Amino acid sequence: NAGVTQTPKFQVLKTGQSMTLQCAQDMNHNSMYWYRQDPGMGLRLIYYSASEGTTDKGEVPNGYNVSRLNKREFSLRLESAAPSQTSVYFCASHRGMNTEAFFGQGTRLTVV
């Protein structure tokens, strides 16, 4: 049982390049999330998907897009990377309201 799997683990991009961060969960969870973690700022929600076929903006959605491909997969896309998007990105999932969220191992992204 892998839980939440994120790829890649590390990535360096040049300003203006695009990339997609992949996330998959094997726990049959309805809700999936993308967070970014920056020093001293905790975890901030970028986008979430409460169920397959729906997506909603979180606290810091600008510069990102998401796709809930199916119940298992939720991807995060940076269309034109900027240095301000240098961060550690975490994908998470949970079964439903007021239940534990399970996190992936994170993707460390550097934009130069």
Add this chain to the structure above:
Amino acid sequence: GENVEQHPSTLSVQEGDSAVIKCTYSDSASNYFPWYKQELGKGPQLIIDIRSNVGEKKDQRIAVTLNKTAKHFSLHITETQPEDSAVYFCAASIAGNQFYFGTGTSLTVIP
């Protein structure tokens, strides 16, 4: 939206002592309060949670208290061990779809 504040940002304790981390939240509609532990290079992992209809919950050396009137909740770790050293995050959730996290507490347990 919800605003969660967490204190202290760093905490050092001697092995065997207790550690207390405090969080406040702003939205009285928040009804679920999880605590996560994050070890270096890993994703956060739930250690304990509490729902708004409960005032206190305990799991071995870890306990969480909730004061809905004052809108604050606290994590208590007793008999600390070196393996408790990590970053701890509190969070609050309204209706369970969005989690708002505190800024984290880096706990160091000195052997």
